[in-house]
Every structure is written in C-alpha cells, then in structure tokens.
Amino acid sequence: MTALLEVRDLSKHFGGVYAVEDCSFSAAEGQVTGLIGPNGAGKSTAIDLMTGFKIPDAGTVLLDGTPIAGRPPHRISRLGLVRTFQSPREWPGLTVLENLVLAAWNGRRERFLRSLRGPTKKEKAAAADELVRARQILDELGLLGLRNERAGNLSGGQKRLVEFARIRMARPRLVILDEPMGGVNPVLGERMATAVLGFVAAGTSVIIVEHNLPFIERVTDQVVVMAAGTVIAQGPFDTLRSNQAVVDAYLGEMPTYDGADA
Amino acid sequence: MIDYLVTIFTEGSIFAIMALGLNIVWGWSGDFDLAFYGYVALGAYMTLVLTVGPASSPTEYILGLTLPFPVAVLLATLSAMLLALIVGAIALRHLRGIYFSIVTLGAVYVLYILAGQFVPLFNGYNGLSGLVAPMGDVLGIDYSSYQFFYVALCMVMLTIVLFGVTRLSGSRFGLALRSLREDERAAAAFGRDIYILKLKAYVLGAGLGGFAGALFAGYLTAFNPSSWSPVETIILYAAILVGGRGSTRGVVLGVAVMVMGLQEATRYLPEIAGHPSFAPAFRLILTGIVLVVFIRFRPQGILPERRMRDGDPPGSPGTRPEPAPGPQPVTGPALETGAA
Secondary structure, eight states: OOOEEEEEEEEEEEEEEEEEEEEEEEEETSEEEEOOOOTTTSHHHHHHHHHTTTTOEEEEEEEEEEETTTOOHHHHHHTTTOOHHHHHHHHSSHHHHHHHHHHHHOTTTTTTTHHHHHOOHHHHHHHHHHHHHHHHHHHTOOOOGGTTTTGGGGGGGHHHHHHHHHHHHOOOOOEESSSSSTTTTGGHHHHHHHHHHHHEEEEEEEEEOOOOOHHHHHHEEEEEEEEEEEEEEEEEEHHHHOOOOHHHHTTGGGGOSOOOOO | OOOHHHHHHHHHHHHHHHHHHIIIIIIIIIIOOOOHHHHHHHHHHHHHHHHHHOTTTTOOOOOOOOOOOHHHHHHHHHHHHHHHHHHHHHHHHHHOHHHHHHHHHHHHHHHHHHHHHHHHHHOGGEEEEEOTTTTHHEEEEOOOHHHHHHHHHHHHHHHHHHHHHHHHHHHHHHHHHHHHHOOOOHHHTTOOHHHHHHHHHHHHHHHHHHHHHHHHHHHHHOOOOOGGOHHHHHHHHHHHHOOOTTHHHHHHHHIIIIIIIIIHTTTTTOHHHHHEEEHHHHHHHHHHHHHHHHHHHOOOOOOOOOOOOOOTTTTTOOOOOOOSSSSSOOOOOOOHHOOO
C-alpha cells in the first residue's frame, strides 16, 4: 500500500480566515479514502488546492511523487488527478455521449491543424473504439438509452451518473468526488456505491467528500476527518467512532442528520 | 437585375465569412466579443495601405506599398490575427462574460478613434481609397466584366471557408471549444487548457474577420471610418442568433435573412420628405424586433447547432435493443426508481 496522493502542510487563507491550515494526509493507491468534516472545515478548499483551482499559500501536494501544488488545473488533470464539483458540471448543451467522448482528453487530436486536416484511418478507428467504450460504460451505469439526450435535460441524479461515466472514460489514476450524493435521491445510493467501487476495480483510486455517513462507511477504506482547516484524525471509519475529537467535531452531530444534504 | 444579384452575392459572401468567424468565437467557444468588427476594419485598412501605393499630400497613411492583392489580403488577415492575439491574450486571461465584452468594446473603440483621429495611420476620417479592380489588369479582365470576377472570387472564398469551418466544427477541436462554452471549469478538470483553446478560437475568428475585411476593401475600393462602426458587430450577432448559434449552415442562413434580407426588404421604402435616414433607421428597428422575437420564441435559431446522433451499429458491443420507439420519458424519475 503506497501513498498515491500525499498532502503535506497545506495552507490557504482568505484575508484573515484560515480556510486550510497545515493540512496533511495521504490517500493510498487502490483505495477509497473518505474526507469528512463539518461545514466550513475546509474540505472544498482543500480539494481546490489539490486540483489547481486555487493556489496554496504553503505546503506541498505529491501525486505519485510528483509535486502538483500550484500547477494549473488542466496540467494536474493530465497527470491523472480528475475531480468533480459539488454541483454536477456536465456540459449541458452536448449529448451524454459527447460528454463521455470529451472526457477522454487527447491533446494531439484536439490540435487545430490536425482537426482541419481531418482524421486519419488510424484516428478514425481509435475514435470508433472510444465510442464503443463509451457505450459500454453508459450501459453499465444504465444510461445507454439517454446517450443522444442533451446532458442538461437529465435529472440531478442522472447528471451525477454522467459525471461518473465521464470519470470512467477519462481513466484517471485518482478521482476526487466532491459530495457525489448531494441532491441525489437516496434510492440511488446503492447504484452510486457500486459505481464508486467500480472506479477502484477499473484502476482509479478515489477520494470522496461526503456528508452521508452511511455511504462513507459503506464505500471507504480510510477516512480523513477535517475540522477548522486541519486534519484531526485519519483511519478506518470504525476506529473513528471511538475517537473523542472526531465525535466532538463531527460525529456528535449525527442524530439530527438525515443524509439528504443539498 | 444581374448587377443587383452580383451585388447581393458579393456582399452576402463577405458578410457570411465575417459571421462564420464571429461564430467560432461566440457560437463555439462562447465569448461575446464586441471587438470583432475592428478586425474586419483592420483587414480592410491594411489591404488598402498595402496595395494603393505611397501617400501623396494631403493624404497620409502608413506603409503605402504596392503589393499584389493576394499578398496584401494574406498580410491583412495576419495583422488582424496579430491584433486579436494581443487583445485576446489580455482579455481572455481572467475575464469572462460581460467583463470580457467590455474590454473588447474598449479595444475596438481605441482602434476606431485611432483610425479616425490619428491621421498618419489611415488618413483619418477621409480614409483610404484607390484600390480599383484588384488583380483586374494582371488577369486581363476589363472593367465591365470585373464585377463577375469578383463575385466569383468571393463565392469561391466563402466555399473554401465553409469547407474548413464545417470540418473544424465536427472535429475534436470544435467539440473541445463547445465544452468551454458549456462549462469551462469542467473542461479544465478534464485536461483542457481553457486559456490557450479560447485564444486559438479568438485569433482564428478574427482571422476570418480580417480576411472578410480584405475582400470588402477590394469590393468597396475605399474604406474610412464612416464605412464601419463597432456597432456593426451587433448586426453579425443578430445574424448568428437568428440563423442558429454554433451552427455553420444556420449562420450562413442568418446572414441571408438578417443582413441581406433586411437590407433588401427596406431598400425600396418610400422616402419621407425631410427624413433621409428613415430607411436605415427602420432597418435597425426591424433588426431589433426580429431579434427579440427570436430570443423569446426560438433562441436556438432557425437551423440549430446539430449534435452527434449515435445510432446503433448492428452487433457492436455495448448496444442493446432500445425500448419501443416513440418518445421516451427521458427526464422523468422512471430511470432512478426503476434502478434502485
């Protein structure tokens, strides 16, 4: 078990507010790592810092030993770290299938002159293979019948599944899912859990931010608990129940929690 | 009658090239560029200063070369792209939406004022003239049949542009630009360098604008600040919106309807004594009305952007028989509850 992502002493402040301060944790290859904590704990900021959407004030992020903190989002994505957002960010005017095709980034094929020249036989074959793979993924997630539908017309839960399908298509080394259950009918939970575990089976490790604790318990191998911008505990979910700091900061709030975070 | 058709097809081809250029910027990559007509004007000005020879007093302008027309057109196009590279590099770095538009509007007004007030550049408000029948003498075309040559030239150029634009539109480059229009944060999360991609689209669009401007100069034989104003970008937007934003066929149709159609429809309006500007004003009012009607009732335009339709190649893996044909409840909750 090696650390695929290692975060060391990450800090970010906005004016006088320390959103993330000396945050350190690691996520192992081939595992699902949960990232939990109360609202305002700095989880979302931490994700933005890891994926290049915000620049850290201090600290390092290593993706398989490569420093990535401060690099622009597209570079980090190309290195194999892809993220989702709190609200689904499908490309609404494009079809579901186009959403998938575009998720598999290929810089050479997107070059202007190459596009003007038109695809070669080999590129056409590669594109056809890609379509087959996209259809297979959609089929697995039960979205095949919607492939020609504009993604913006889908329901909230379907959009989440399209995002999952895009990740499957992109085949990153690590994906960070930011509240994938947010706004999703809990009935879909089992399907989402299967999809998350499917990532690992397909070779993509997962970091998942989620308030739905039964879901976290179901899918994660490790859980990182954040509070007030820093990591207060890391370990398997079971061990955290007996951790008083974690209970005080977060789990203690559980009885009123209904799992339908929006 | 034949002269009339020649005029319409020449102007129509030139405006269609312009609109196709702007459509790459706004229709594909989603940036509401208000500087666009500036690139058209620069293309026209540069073509003139590169072909008409040295300035003689009292006129003043830069360069004053006598290059062959095709070379001048090429250089004029490149100069429009260079200006777009500078404006785009600044405006696209961090600005989006209305902030981007304001900066580009500022840029085009700087160019407009410079062209009008800074006489040594393009001879100020008197502008440039003297590009009569470019390539006519080289090709041995006499004056009476020159207009047929020029309309053919413009239509051939439009055909070439259409061919290239159509190919780009369906390519990975075109699709990647659409992803920026739809959601650029997601595009970045999936590896797209949004700044560079948007800049490429911006410069490419401006290049088509400059190219159309160069053809325009050859058609008008002269160009000065009264022959253009930054507001004309809005007419091109009207054409794109009515035709179908993002759609190549739609944009050409939009130019036919909104630029050529409205112009011809209002050409023979009765003169109202004492109000010579009635017809042009009425044209703008009509443009506005059509625009409002389309935004309200058909925002996708007459010929909307076509998206990929994936059929079922028989026997290919991953496909399975569809449910019974006919409208499917695609947005309903059926899929969610059924799968639980």
